[in-house]
Amino acid sequence: MQNAKLKNTLKIQRARKDLTQEQLADIVCVTRKTINTVEKGKYVPSTVLALKLARALDVTVEELFMLEEEFGTSSSGPAPAI
Amino acid sequence: MSSEKEKLLRSGKRNWIGLLIVWAIFFCQHFMEGIPSPFIYLGAALIIFFLLRAFQFGRKIKQNPELAIAMNDEYIQHIRLKSYRTTYWVVSVIIVSLLFLKDVLSLSTESVLLIILFALFFTPAIILLIMDREK
Numbered sequence: 001m002q003n004a005k006l007k008n009t010l011k012i013q014r015a016r017k018d019l020t021q022e023q024l025a026d027i028v029c030v031t032r033k034t035i036n037t038v039e040k041g042k043y044v045p046s047t048v049l050a051l052k053l054a055r056a057l058d059v060t061v062e063e064l065f066m067l068e069e070e071f072g073t074s075s076s077g078p079a080p081a082i
Numbered sequence: 083m084s085s086e087k088e089k090l091l092r093s094g095k096r097n098w099i100g101l102l103i104v105w106a107i108f109f110c111q112h113f114m115e116g117i118p119s120p121f122i123y124l125g126a127a128l129i130i131f132f133l134l135r136a137f138q139f140g141r142k143i144k145q146n147p148e149l150a151i152a153m154n155d156e157y158i159q160h161i162r163l164k165s166y167r168t169t170y171w172v173v174s175v176i177i178v179s180l181l182f183l184k185d186v187l188s189l190s191t192e193s194v195l196l197i198i199l200f201a202l203f204f205t206p207a208i209i210l211l212i213m214d215r216e217k
Binding site for chain 1 (some may be wrong): 087148151153158211214
């Protein structure tokens, strides 16, 4: 669990909704750079921003963000609901 | 609003870089002899110019609360915090180095204070600019 990385499908979901990074940034009231860093996995967003992004893209937070365990070890039990 | 936000961000960044360069020149001038006075007046004029632009920038942001929230979002706060953390270590290293070098370097109290002030102002600004770069 310690090596868990946060993966996201932000780019895919954004493309599905036909939104640019700038447009999405406007909807959730952040800068385009914030969206860009989250999308690239360089920055882990707060729960509030994750929820805002999920709402803006009409998906659940679990669909947008998921844990990718390094070395192929998976966590036991369901993912906690945010 | 989007392009306006990006434009404002870019102009604010340019202003910061300009201000940093002029301040750095002023700082170096303290340790160098024989800089002609017109050069100093030009530097002072440039500092006033950049400060006025920074003031204008602040006013533009204040007029639009939505823009103010967006430009102070959690990522910006995160990199700001990181830059302050780094500054703490940089200033600590400078102070310890100066302590060890006090016998080798004969620096006045004013110079020591200026070095620490320089590090305090410039380190967070430079780190912020580096971290804010588009990769």
